[in-house]
Amino acid sequence: MAQIWDAYLNHLGDKPTATTMRYTGKAILPEFGSFRPEQITIQDCRSYSTKRLAEGRKIGTVHTELGHLRSALRWAAKIRLIDQAPHIEQPPKPSSDVRPLSDQQITALLDGCTAPHIRLAVILLLATGARVGAILDLTWARVDFDRGVIDLRLPDGVTRKGRAVVPMNRMARAALETAFQARLTDTVVEWAGKPVRSIRKGYAAALERAGLSDVNIHQIRHTVAVRMLSAGQPIEAVAQYLGHSNTAITYKTYARFMPEHLANAAAILEFDRFIEPRRTS
Template sequence: MGVRINKRLVDSLKPKGEEFFEWDSELHGFGIRVRPSGAMSYVAKYRVGRGRGAPTRRVTIAPVGKVTPEEARTLAKRVIADAVRGHDTGEERKKAREAPTLSEVADQFLAQHVLAKRKTTTAISYAGVIKRDIKPALGSRKADSISRADVARLHTNMADRPIQANRMLAIMGKLFAWAGGRGLVAEGLNPARGIEKYRENGRERFLTTEELTRLGAALIEAETVGIPYEVDETSPKAKHAPKPENRRVVLGPHAVAAIRLLLFTGARLREILHLQWSQVDFERGIAFLPDTKTGQKRLMLSTAALRVLADLPRVGKFVIVGASAGAERERPRADLQRPWALVARRAGFIERAAEVTPEGKPVADEHGAPVVVERATVRLHDLRHSFASVGAGSGLGLTIVGKLLGHAQPATTARYSHLDADPLRRAADSISDKISAAMEGRATALVIPAFGRAPQ
């Protein structure tokens, strides 16, 4: 028959050699489970469906001690009442336990969608954001439990990196859209939707004629006599350094050629680093790139670019030699960071400024002195911007410039529209010349709108 479960009964229960249950005499299905170890918990037992043949299910309400007997009774009554209304609490809990975490969904998203359908560079970028920003903050949570508030909080915590924060939002949205389509989360669930992105100030740096001259001189110096470098004379290793007149770094022809090709073609960095000799058609002045950011692309090779390629030693299948040149599994060069840092410094593209915190406060060292850092004012990607700016400023038209750059959308080239001044300048000159001629009494014909009247 059982007895009413209360504190006195709970205190009197002792473990036995095997697990047993003590059921409440008033609320059918409410009981206490006592394990051989002595651990006890409140449970609720209910029937799934109607009829004597319907299966029964038992769920744990709470460990004894975490809630009072009366609180456990109230919770059990709710579970049993839900079962009568058709809600299976035990099954819901099982599904919740088996639901994937955000980390698990993200891994499937990368493996089954990004790596399979996106370019390698895109996959690397996605994986970096997920590993660096998303997983540490929310990866252990069940994916279907992530709320907009959770994502908004993460976005706010990345306020010092607005561009990366916005990329995180975009990737999170794509991740949940994909997961919804696969049934991993509820379809339509997108906790990144509705969160306002940070304003991104586009950085478009164009080299001036004087800066191009300095860059050209630095490249010539780098490939001939070498670029001088400084040694910290206070360092214990300074005595082993070469003599001042011998402190120069000579860059190999391929690193210098890569920088020149970026300037002469407007190509993206990976397009030059991954370029193979088999893709270069010297006769027609074209490089056929099978896989770029915007798909297949024909890279136009100017006379200057062809001259660079003609003078370049051929070592392996890649135009720009990497560390594995000539090997059976040859790979393209990874980057140009060190050569560019050396050339940029020599060309005067480095500025010194006080380091500040994300809040804009100056950073001081242990002695209270401001910490000064060096920043490059020109990036490698700015060489592509410079190529585009010269084309737009020469009146070649944004359509032609966009084709040379390999832009898939005209809107991408529109960023250079303010440089395409020649058509506007010619129009302004034509209009003002006619007005000036009329004011000076010189013969000219003014076009009068149909709704206006010519002066009498």
Template structure:
């Protein structure tokens, strides 16, 4: 609605777009506001307009720089890197010179189509999710009135079971890591807690409480020897430690000058790429045919819990999922639970039993 009452001031607000320009003005009454709106529309029809509180048009490229500053301040360092790469490599080359006002649902559909030619459907959908978050902020900041991504459907995804390791494969991987103490502890943490890569790399000894038998997932503030880090979902959680992991952590050597459980030789954090490469190499040495990466350890944790009969909400809480739909991906590991569930229904009897009872009567 171009004319509406402003709840804070009690006045009437004219809020219209003329081309790529946004014009806003508070007026004392509805009648005056409607007259100003009509005047603006007449000016637009003639190719001119009254410059009343004009909001400067912003290109996507300029907005993306402001958005990245917002992400750097409010989200995790890992998320910042992901969004920065996506903006630089994907979004800016496609949307860069367009004004935000010019990005319509049709333009977003064109982007989706082009993206789908190069990457898998799940990656396209993740790109759309990030773009939607960006333009939600553009709405909040007053650059545009509506988010065009909201009208664009995501690509349909085929159901895919998360890959995981069997118990035998997990033990082979641990054995291949045994000569490298840090890698062995990293793998034990991933398999026994389901922690994400960033959560393990940022784990400090202050987060480990072997007396209570837990490890804590907590954000990190800048301090001596510690780099600022935020939990991905913002979900702080305490994860119980089993006997195997408790023994691994108790035996793990501590770096004299570092608070991290798994510091690099200089006492800082290992990079994600470094740990990914080392784990991939260990997987090959273990003779595993599956591609081994840190998130595979997390999938193995979730799959093993569900297969062991742990209820989904408990698994969700242990893994830090905000949406139980993420946890439901692991139901494939327990088909017998589904079959057993329907057998508990209290009504009816098998047809054969009904026929036998009739013939006997």
């Protein structure tokens, strides 16, 4: 299994999944690395899940780790390195924990972003609903001030997650124009003349200054989606804005934030016209 894992990483090359699998492999390979594919059983997968959860790992993490094991085995079967990929049982994927930020939290977060590159990144996250990786990959060549659009897609198409072309709102334009005048590189989010690879520490510092706890950066993306849906935007438009290739993903995650849709459904269930008023003595 260790040989298959390494061969699959080599096949993936520079794709983001390969980077993630270098981390998940540290957990998977000590357990499965010496197995031959046909030796892996459902019970092995369940034992692995039980062990990782007992170690304090989240169920989503275990789901991903076993998912990478499954992907490597399916790839090996596809190119005929092995005859058949065994079934890899994963724990149920947890439902997305959608907790949109309030106006007060957003204001506090922006006030806490004292470093210019962190503030720019957060503003772009709020204006585009993009994932962090898409914002950090953004180059000035894909920012069109004349047309007023931001192209979050990469030309080589290596990203695993979908990305979109989104309009540039007033907030984003103001931040981008300021950053453009001070640019030192071709990358939009930069620091000390170099592209920024991670804003984890800067974002954590901004949260601390803002007095916010338990606010992960992905909540910004959820906030964008919920705000648009609550304002009456069709879910198809929100899906396109978020870069979802399948609107079913958007429905599954955000349909409960469509109050007008539910209100119309509830109106269908008005049966009181069939109920005669009770007589009072």
